[in-house]
Amino acid sequence: MSLWGRHNELNAAFVNAANPDLSDLTGEYIVNIVIVPGYSIFSHRKVFYTDSGKVRGYNLLFNKTWGHFSVEEGPAIPRDSLSVAVINYNRPENFFVIRGIRDHIRCLKKAKLYIGRANYLLCGKPIFLGYFTLNKIVKESPFIPLYEGGGNPLSYEEG
Numbered sequence: 393m394s395l396w397g398r399h400n401e402l403n404a405a406f407v408n409a410a411n412p413d414l415s416d417l418t419g420e421y422i423v424n425i426v427i428v429p430g431y432s433i434f435s436h437r438k439v440f441y442t443d444s445g446k447v448r449g450y451n452l453l454f455n456k457t458w459g460h461f462s463v464e465e466g467p468a469i470p471r472d473s474l475s476v477a478v479i480n481y482n483r484p485e486n487f488f489v490i491r492g493i494r495d496h497i498r499c500l501k502k503a504k505l506y507i508g509r510a511n512y513l514l515c516g517k518p519i520f521l522g523y524f525t526l527n528k529i530v531k532e533s534p535f536i537p538l539y540e541g542g543g544n545p546l547s548y549e550e551g
Contacts, residue, residue: 406474409507414477417477419528421440421506422436426524448461460485463479465477466496492514495510495524496511507523
């Protein structure tokens with residue numbers, strides 16, 4: 393299958409996923425950048441919490457905090473008019489280059505697994521960068537399989 397066909401597969405998963413309930417976004421998630429279905433690179437963590445009734449969060453890489461964000465509902469742009477959760481990095485505590493990141497997420501498995509599109513606003517125009525998954529970390533378990541059956545980030549089963 394060509395890379396374009398695999399992109400279409402990821403896009404179909406995104407389009408067919410549910411609009412996430414923002415109140416479900418709590419705790420820590422593993423983030424995997426998805427190159428093509430079944431293959432990912434660069435893992436880090438996102439932490440979501442509620443502050444004054446708003447969902448906020450930050451990224452963790454090597455136990456260092458970076459990329460603070462807020463989460464709100466909005467349309468998926470530029471590709472379609474789906475409703476998504478928008479992870480918005482336009483916050484004063486972020487380095488100016490990070491402030492242009494706008495991630496859009498949809499829910500594959502309620503409160504456990506999400507698929508996202510990474511976007512960057514450059515001169516007010518969104519640039520699509522790729523897909524990623526958010527996989528909930530369950531604190532009671534010392535190990536959580538990120539992928540079922542040989543590495544497909546789009547199919548999650550609880551261990």
